[in-house]
Amino acid sequence: MKTHQIEIQKFKAAANNIHGQVLFKVDALLSTREPLEGMEPSSMLVMTEQNARVLMALLKTQLAEFDSKKPKSRHGRHG
Template sequence: MKTHNIEIQRFKAISHSNGLINAQVDALVMPLKPTEDRTPTSWLSMTEENARVLMALLKQQFAEIDKTKPRSRRS
């Protein structure tokens, strides 16, 4: 498994189709060398401001997805 350190610089757009939510982002992606003291995993970092933008964009996408479902199937 390849591991990366991904730093979000900016969210450009977000959309959904076929059960997937896709985000277009500007990001700095650097490979991470696994070390013995940490499990092999990738890290996603962002500022608090970008995290709030992501939360707002996701809420908007979920609202659009819920509009297409019948009331009985909404979560």
């Protein structure tokens, strides 16, 4: 498996698709990453705190959009 470091420069947009996926349009730097000895090879996603906050806001919006498309239960919760 090839491993990469993906450094987010800017989140540009987010959307949901019909397959239940959230899509992000981003500016990013991509570089290969050598696996570290004794560790499972994996790619690394890197971003600033500001971009992490943007990601959180975009995720909340996209999750709310998913929730708004789900049918509402006709039965109240019983406690």
